[in-house]
Amino acid sequence: MANEAVLRDRFSAPINMSCFDNLAMEKGTIVVLSGPRGVKASLADGDVFAGILHREKIANDGRTQCAVFVDGIFDCRVESGAATIPAGTQVGLSGPNSLKVFTPGDSEDGTVVGRLLEEVNGVGTIQTTQVIVGRGP
Incomplete structure (x- = not known):
């Protein structure tokens, strides 16, 4: 992988x-x-x-x-989708070793991973950024 x-x-x-x-x-x-x-x-x-x-x-x-x-700060691959994602945004699972902005309902089924510690720049880009894992909303 x-x-x-x-x-x-x-x-x-x-x-x-x-x-x-x-x-x-x-x-x-x-x-x-x-x-x-x-x-x-x-x-x-x-x-x-x-x-x-x-x-x-x-x-x-x-x-x-x-x-x-189950917790810590990690460099993770994050998909930005259609816009820049600000620091503090919750991210969830998106596929193999990939995260995305969480959508309503994700937190109920355990797919939220953590929060961005850095802004993810660019439209439709995929980049590595720091994520705090295992810390709730």
Whole structure:
């Protein structure tokens, strides 16, 4: 995969979540809930955010636990859509390792990831910017 999140400031230690042994995920992958305290890579808009993978998970390595950050400040890929997005705007899942401005209803189904700490410039651009993860509205 590409465009993984990069940790800038850590607020707490990562927590262990379960994952399938046959999964392969890069460090910094945005993961979503999949079963009881389980995670997998985010693939679509509407997935329920779980956190950001602390270290690489190699397929068939025998591990069924993944360390996941549930809060912190990360450099993340953000889609600007039709306008400049001001700092402080809530962002949610948009697909594999990608975030977008949240829309009404996203917070009810767990897709809100955090808030922008920097303005995202440009119309229809995709850029990397700092996002504070795991902090509510």
